[in-house]
Amino acid sequence: MQSEKKRNRRRSKRRAIFCPYHGCYMDSVSQKFPLYADKVEHLREQGINRINAVLLMSSQTVVPLDGQWMEAFWCAECQCVHWFHVSKLGGTYHVKLASRELWQRATGVINPEGNTSVGEFTRRHSRMARYNQVNQFNFCG
Numbered sequence: 001m002q003s004e005k006k007r008n009r010r011r012s013k014r015r016a017i018f019c020p021y022h023g024c025y026m027d028s029v030s031q032k033f034p035l036y037a038d039k040v041e042h043l044r045e046q047g048i049n050r051i052n053a054v055l056l057m058s059s060q061t062v063v064p065l066d067g068q069w070m071e072a073f074w075c076a077e078c079q080c081v082h083w084f085h086v087s088k089l090g091g092t093y094h095v096k097l098a099s100r101e102l103w104q105r106a107t108g109v110i111n112p113e114g115n116t117s118v119g120e121f122t123r124r125h126s127r128m129a130r131y132n133q134v135n136q137f138n139f140c141g
């Protein structure tokens, strides 16, 4: 009974996202930056075949990647922040260390030309990022 309560509390507070070096829980220190594809190659990275990727990009300038985002996490062991490319599949989180290119794409360097809503969105996000002091990629030195 006691342990059941404890487990529920922890589950609601923390997602199962672990440091790739230590395997320990990490705390989120940023909001989620949604990922978009704005090039055929970006969709190809997602495992979409070339024909479908070309079709998708020809109908939309920016294709949102469902259930995928960029988020910064603090590891108490590493004493630094890691940026993760998080994907959520059926309630399970998959994380991998983000590349600088992907990070830039998610945090507002995407070309918003011809798409006002995305432009608005990224501007708002980069302002927030400044407040949160997470607008840099390399924390681990």
Ligand SMILES: [Zn+2]
Residues within 6 Å of the ligand: 019, 020, 021, 022, 023, 075, 076, 077, 078, 079
């Ligand atoms: Zn760590």
